[in-house]
Amino acid sequence: MIYCDHYQSQQCQSCQWIETDYPLQLQQKETHLKQQLAKLDLSQLAWFEPFRSPLTAFRNKAKMVVSGAVERPILGIVNEQNQAVDLTDCELYPRHFAEVFLVLKDFIGRAGLVPYNVAKQKGELKFILLTESRYNHELMLRFVLRSENKIPLIQRELAKLQAKLPQLTVITVNIQPQHAAILEGEKEIFLTKQQVLEEQFNQIPLFIRPQGFFQTNPTVAESLYATAQQWIKDLPIDSLWDLFCGVGGFGLHCAKALSEKNPDVKLTGIEISPSAIQAAKKSAEKCGLKNVNFQSLDAANFALKDQQAKPDLVIVNPPRRGIGKVLAQFLNQMCPPFMLYSSCNAVSMGKDLAELSHYQLRKIQLFDMFPHTSHYEVLGLLIRQN
Structure with missing residues (x-):
């Protein structure tokens, strides 16, 4: 718990949980997350401890x-x-x-x-x-x-x-x-x-641009991407899609890890923002990744219309509304062996996971990107059911 004059004087109430002890903040967030997953089959789920944020000076x-x-x-x-x-x-x-x-x-x-x-x-x-x-x-x-x-x-x-x-x-x-x-x-x-700032997470260069989304808590974001890397690096993956890819954080991390065993791993990243795609291409070039295709398209429309061979891994990192029923049903039909789902809204994530009926949630971890508030990020690994 930290002390804030602005909160005590009621001048700023943005950090509504600032008077709550930090372990209790995390406990309340985990409870909320579990409520959103209550209707799923969690019999084979590995639940990891929440990743903690610094309590002060964490915003960039x-x-x-x-x-x-x-x-x-x-x-x-x-x-x-x-x-x-x-x-x-x-x-x-x-x-x-x-x-x-x-x-x-x-x-x-x-x-x-x-x-x-x-x-x-x-x-x-x-x-x-x-x-x-x-x-x-x-x-x-x-x-x-x-x-x-x-x-x-x-x-x-x-x-x-x-x-x-x-x-x-x-x-x-x-x-x-x-x-x-x-x-x-x-x-x-x-x-x-x-025109851009260079950032680096886990030796992966990423670029911050005006009007573009970029995580505001670098310590937690770096761990989020590193965890995605760790979860998939030993899986049999030759190609992956990164939908809603932004500047390519998840896709580049995963492709880089997979390329250590398979230099020919293929990454396709889809994001509606042209400037984000430009930044992602710059990152891929600096990483030395060759078999990469970043495109400025609507992620849902791309997935629904693309006729190329299905990927082994699909990464989704949607906005707060989630991926929605139509895209979830399409992923059920396409049925890639593995999926990574990253979410800033556990409510929409829970609804999407319920729609992904051909998959079982195997790993999940809460990342406390926004301490002193009720908000948090989640990463989940889904595996196709036989």
């Missing part, structure tokens, strides 16, 4: 609402009482983020970036999004603005900002013109030549 990304005045900007949240709360000292962020935020506050004033006022619908700067690579400690900074009007002011002060923070290697402006509680818009304008 900060999403800061910008409020206050241009001379004294406030970076944090606007709570339910419509109070602007400064969270630059939040215990979830690495300690050195506080120093970065201090420089950014000064930059906001120098560049004349007036914080956006929701009630008055005036101002320009809505959010500051800061992401760090644990691998090389480079930073990505994104300014979310209402329009492009202030970009020349940012560019005017940019060299001074980078002199103070040389670790800022990716800087962008995102345009979000709507008067709504939307984090970002579609248009991303790069102010630096470098």
Whole structure:
């Protein structure tokens, strides 16, 4: 259990379990997970102990609402009482983020970036999004603005900002013109030549890009991918599909492990985001994996329409809604020998596993990606029933 002034003063209630002892947090999450699996045949299930997260400084990304005045900007949240709360000292962020935020506050004033006022619908700067690579400690900074009007002011002060923070290697402006509680818009304008951060988990290079999903708890994410590797590396797998692959974390880890015994292992990764696929291809090249095909397609549509030889392993890492009944029934019919299912929503996962009637859950582990909240990640290994 950690102490937080913001929680005690009821200014920020994001970490709703922060006053609950950590072992009890894990126990409650495991209980919830078991409830979602209650209707399944668990007679051959190996249940692994939850993977624990650090309790502080575990996030690699900060999403800061910008409020206050241009001379004294406030970076944090606007709570339910419509109070602007400064969270630059939040215990979830690495300690050195506080120093970065201090420089950014000064930059906001120098560049004349007036914080956006929701009630008055005036101002320009809505959010500051800061992401760090644990691998090389480079930073990505994104300014979310209402329009492009202030970009020349940012560019005017940019060299001074980078002199103070040389670790800022990716800087962008995102345009979000709507008067709504939307984090970002579609248009991303790069102010630096470098456009991605390189991260590494288990010696596998992965790339963090603007507007792309990437796990915010590197310690737990690295263990999640390593566990997937361990579970499948000795199985008879010559080809695998990674559906909803994102930047390729699961597929690349599994293909790399399998390639040690079979250099010809074939990986097909499917993700709807073109920029994610571009990042995944870059990772595969750096890994030295040759027999890899990443495509920008809808994962469910690809699986349902593709007529190539079925894979030995299918990895699914869907959004919170799960894979759904149609895709689950298709996987039942195609019936690959092995499946890895990674989920951020055990409720939808439980429904999907019930639909996957031709499979038996053999291994499962909870990964506490989000301590002090009710959320968690799960990894399960399914084996086709005879």
